[in-house]
Amino acid sequence: MIDKFKAKFVEESNDNVHDLEEALLLLEKDTENNEIIERIFRAMHTLKGGGAMFGFNQLSEFTHHLETVFDLVRNNKLSISDDIISMTFESIDHIKHMLEVGDVDDQEELDEQLAFIQRVQSYTNSDSPSAVAPQKSSETSGAKGDGSKTYLVGIKPNQDLLRNGTNPFYLLDDLHAMGDAKVIAYYEKVPQMEVFNPINNYCHWQVVLNTKESVNDIKDVFIFVEDECEITIEELGAGNLLASDDMVELITEAATHQQQLNKDVLVNVAATAKGGAAKKESKKKAQLKEHKISSMRVSSTKIDELVNLVSELVTIQAQLNLFAENDGNPAVLALAENIQKLSRQLRDNAFSISLIPLQSELMRFQRLVRDLSKDLGKDIDFVIEGGDIELDKNIIEHLTDPLLHIIRNAVDHGIGLPAERIKNGKSPKGTILFKAYYSGASVIVKVMDDGKGIDPEFIRKKAIAKGLIDAKTELSRKEIFDLVFLSGFSTKEQVTDVSGRGVGMDVVRKKIGEIRGEVSLDSEMGKGTTLTLELPMTLSIIDGLLVKVTGNQYVIPIANIEKIFAMDSVSFGKTFNHVVNIDDEQFSFIDMREAFETEVVNKGTEQLILVKYEDTKVGLLVDQVIGEYQTVVKPMGRFLKKQENISGASIMGDGTIAMVIDTNRLIHNNAIKKYRTKN
Amino acid sequence: MTSIISFLIDHEVFAFDTLKVRNILELDKVTWVPNAKEYLKGVINLHGNIIPIADLRMMMGIENIENSQDTAVIVVSDDDKTESLIGFVVDGVKEVFDLEEADIKESVINGNTGLINTFTGSIRKNDEFIHIIDLVEVVKEIEK
Numbered sequence: 001m002i003d004k005f006k007a008k009f010v011e012e013s014n015d016n017v018h019d020l021e022e023a024l025l026l027l028e029k030d031t032e033n034n035e036i037i038e039r040i041f042r043a044m045h046t047l048k049g050g051g052a053m054f055g056f057n058q059l060s061e062f063t064h065h066l067e068t069v070f071d072l073v074r075n076n077k078l079s080i081s082d083d084i085i086s087m088t089f090e091s092i093d094h095i096k097h098m099l100e101v102g103d104v105d106d107q108e109e110l111d112e113q114l115a116f117i118q119r120v121q122s123y124t125n126s127d128s129p130s131a132v133a134p135q136k137s138s139e140t141s142g143a144k145g146d147g148s149k150t151y152l153v154g155i156k157p158n159q160d161l162l163r164n165g166t167n168p169f170y171l172l173d174d175l176h177a178m179g180d181a182k183v184i185a186y187y188e189k190v191p192q193m194e195v196f197n198p199i200n201n202y203c204h205w206q207v208v209l210n211t212k213e214s215v216n217d218i219k220d221v222f223i224f225v226e227d228e229c230e231i232t233i234e235e236l237g238a239g240n241l242l243a244s245d246d247m248v249e250l251i252t253e254a255a256t257h258q259q260q261l262n263k264d265v266l267v268n269v270a271a272t273a274k275g276g277a278a279k280k281e282s283k284k285k286a287q288l289k290e291h292k293i294s295s296m297r298v299s300s301t302k303i304d305e306l307v308n309l310v311s312e313l314v315t316i317q318a319q320l321n322l323f324a325e326n327d328g329n330p331a332v333l334a335l336a337e338n339i340q341k342l343s344r345q346l347r348d349n350a351f352s353i354s355l356i357p358l359q360s361e362l363m364r365f366q367r368l369v370r371d372l373s374k375d376l377g378k379d380i381d382f383v384i385e386g387g388d389i390e391l392d393k394n395i396i397e398h399l400t401d402p403l404l405h406i407i408r409n410a411v412d413h414g415i416g417l418p419a420e421r422i423k424n425g426k427s428p429k430g431t432i433l434f435k436a437y438y439s440g441a442s443v444i445v446k447v448m449d450d451g452k453g454i455d456p457e458f459i460r461k462k463a464i465a466k467g468l469i470d471a472k473t474e475l476s477r478k479e480i481f482d483l484v485f486l487s488g489f490s491t492k493e494q495v496t497d498v499s500g501r502g503v504g505m506d507v508v509r510k511k512i513g514e515i516r517g518e519v520s521l522d523s524e525m526g527k528g529t530t531l532t533l534e535l536p537m538t539l540s541i542i543d544g545l546l547v548k549v550t551g552n553q554y555v556i557p558i559a560n561i562e563k564i565f566a567m568d569s570v571s572f573g574k575t576f577n578h579v580v581n582i583d584d585e586q587f588s589f590i591d592m593r594e595a596f597e598t599e600v601v602n603k604g605t606e607q608l609i610l611v612k613y614e615d616t617k618v619g620l621l622v623d624q625v626i627g628e629y630q631t632v633v634k635p636m637g638r639f640l641k642k643q644e645n646i647s648g649a650s651i652m653g654d655g656t657i658a659m660v661i662d663t664n665r666l667i668h669n670n671a672i673k674k675y676r677t678k679n
Numbered sequence: 680m681t682s683i684i685s686f687l688i689d690h691e692v693f694a695f696d697t698l699k700v701r702n703i704l705e706l707d708k709v710t711w712v713p714n715a716k717e718y719l720k721g722v723i724n725l726h727g728n729i730i731p732i733a734d735l736r737m738m739m740g741i742e743n744i745e746n747s748q749d750t751a752v753i754v755v756s757d758d759d760k761t762e763s764l765i766g767f768v769v770d771g772v773k774e775v776f777d778l779e780e781a782d783i784k785e786s787v788i789n790g791n792t793g794l795i796n797t798f799t800g801s802i803r804k805n806d807e808f809i810h811i812i813d814l815v816e817v818v819k820e821i822e823k
Contacts, residue, residue, distance in 0.1 A: 597714065637728075637762045637764065637765070639818075640731050645714055646714075651729075657722055
């Protein structure tokens with residue numbers, strides 16, 4: 001578990017480091033810009049905090065010193081110099097290294113780190129930063145920067161090398177041709193003259209080679225002897241390491257003593273020769289090579305764009321299918337089918353990219369519950385079930401505020417103080433259960449508390465007192481609980497810090513409505529309250545029923561539809577006060593033409609669509625049902641947001657527009673209208 | 680130096696800042712949106728985006744609105760976002776031209792201009808007054 005967090009921390013820190021680098025580059029151009037300095041400071045601060053939390057103590061300590069430098073800069077006590085900038089760049093490289101290796105206990109590394117920290121500290125101690133000796137690595141001139149590298153090449157042929165007619169000296173000649181090379185021949189295996197077989201090979205070689213060619217080019221030299229030789233190529237560092245006298249000495253010594261050279265020894269020598277520059281170089285190189293990308297961050301706009309394009313594709317594909325069916329050409333049909341398969345896979349894939357687990361948001365709530373309950377003197381357990389349920393990122397974004405409100409309510413109003421709970425025969429510790437699960441094409445999220453519960457009668461009285469309903473209105477239990485979602489309804493008498501500022505559940509419903517979700521409340525006195533959110537898994541594609549109302553086309557989401565009836569003039573004749581009798585059952589219905597405030601012309605061919613609304617069914621009267629249609633829902637833009645009855649619009653195959661009806665909102669609004677007119 | 684695009688509404692000349700204008704279209708079929716404000720004529724499909732259409736003539740309180748061959752839709756966005764795109768129906772688009780900001784004088788408008796009350800200013804060109812409409816205020820009015 002902790003490893004997972006560590007990995008996550010490293011990933012995030014790499015982003016931070018990246019940001020740091022970017023900001024630093026900007027700062028280099030604009031050293032007075034306070035915003036950039038703040039940005040750098042913030043990034044360092046995050047690294048420091050995170051480092052300490054996830055066991056990167058050395059990183060944390062190091063960053064602390066670096067942060068101190070920038071704190072001085074921030075407070076205008078130190079001005080940015082080129083020196084500071086290059087020091088910071090080097091520090092960033094060091095941070096990267098530390099992120100990769102974590103805390104080390106290797107003495108050498110520790111010394112190095114300490115030296116670095118002292119160097120960083122020198123900026124904070126000294127009043128005149130210019131006094132700090134430039135610590136630029138003392139590069140031996142000409143040793144670096146010509147793009148060449150030095151390699152250790154090992155050639156270990158097997159005994160049979162010579163039998164194939166290979167002359168190993170040609171190989172060595174080839175290496176010499178590539179650049180500066182020093183060859184050490186090892187002949188310790190050559191036997192006594194008596195047993196010596198002239199067609200056997202007993203030697204092997206090591207070559208220290210400086211060349212501008214790549215490793216692959218070196219490998220190419222051995223391309224014909226790969227099977228007979230064991231070839232090793234190790235990079236020692238950039239620049240010509242053979243230029244250093246120490247190196248040459250080491251090689252000569254190795255040759256006389258027949259001692260195998262290994263990379264580390266050579267690198268060390270090279271490092272001392274070059275004042276540590278080479279070592280750092282190789283460290284950096286290794287880092288660059290080892291970095292593998294297992295996940296990547298993509299800007300969400302790109303994902304939105306992808307999902308949009310896929311949505312378009314799905315629409316076009318539906319048209320193609322229709323065309324192919326009408327056309328009847330089997331070849332076209334087969335093509336259309338294949339495209340359908342592909343686009344379906346593509347759709348699933350694109351949508352899965354935009355899904356993120358609920359868990360990511362829930363961590364914050366866990367903390368919230370903990371802090372809030374402490375403040376209020378309550379003891380509350382926040383239990384999460386189904387945190388791995390995935391939802392469209394846009395939905396999760398919209399979910400934060402409503403959930404915050406709901407959970408606050410549960411902590412503040414739902415669960416009582418421990419003493420109170422004991423009196424009611426409950427355990428002093430309350431529980432808030434957050435439960436998420438799939439149900440068909442939607443995701444159900446329930447937030448349940450085991451608190452006091454809400455008295456429906458109390459809600460009713462309150463609603464009457466607030467003038468939200470008429471005293472004589474008969475309401476079902478469900479309808480009563482629904483009243484809490486009306487604006488201006490807050491049950492707590494006193495406004496508290498935590499919840500109950502008058503804006504409450506109505507905002508929750510509105511927010512959830514924006515993502516085409518539903519919210520309902522149920523409560524049992526003494527047992528607790530449950531809030532249920534029903535959310536769509538994705539926002540952009542729905543299965544709809546295309547209908548006509550006064551000349552315009554509309555889409556009704558099929559998920560909400562129960563049944564469709566023809567409204568012949570006979571059954572129409574029996575309607576009274578917008579209640580219709582079908583199959584001996586009574587349904588209230590909404591005449592869409594009235595709801596949309598258009599002319600009502602009864603032709604006797606109207607159809608009634610029965611849709612689910614909470615736990616009842618309500619009819620929607622339309623002029624005509626055209627058919628089923630899979631459709632992409634597009635937003636209506638900023639200026640029509642207030643238009644609640646319409647949740648979006650869909651562009652049809654011929655370019656015309658059909659608006660998507662939000663049945664819940666439509667019924668809700670028309671029901672409200674009824675209450676109001678009664679008042 | 681700034682640039683404006685002038686148009687006609689009931690024989691008077693008004694203008695928008697050219698930089699805010701995204702498209703100029705013929706007035707084609709507009710899909711009516713239920714329960715919306717009267718001057719919001721509906722929505723159109725512009726390159727796959729749903730764009731609301733407001734009749735600027737109605738907003739200005741013009742009573743006899745007649746569509747002609749010249750009737751046009753000017754699509755604008757006050758903040759460059761797709762969701763803020765909106766088309767305004769006008770009696771006809773006149774011209775685009777550059778002007779010096781110093782030439783813009785305070786608007787003096789007699790009579791009723793309906794819901795459009797705020798103007799950036801007016802200029803005089805070829806014996807005509809051109810009133811530059813403050814788009815931000817119009818947008819605010821629509822969002823109300």
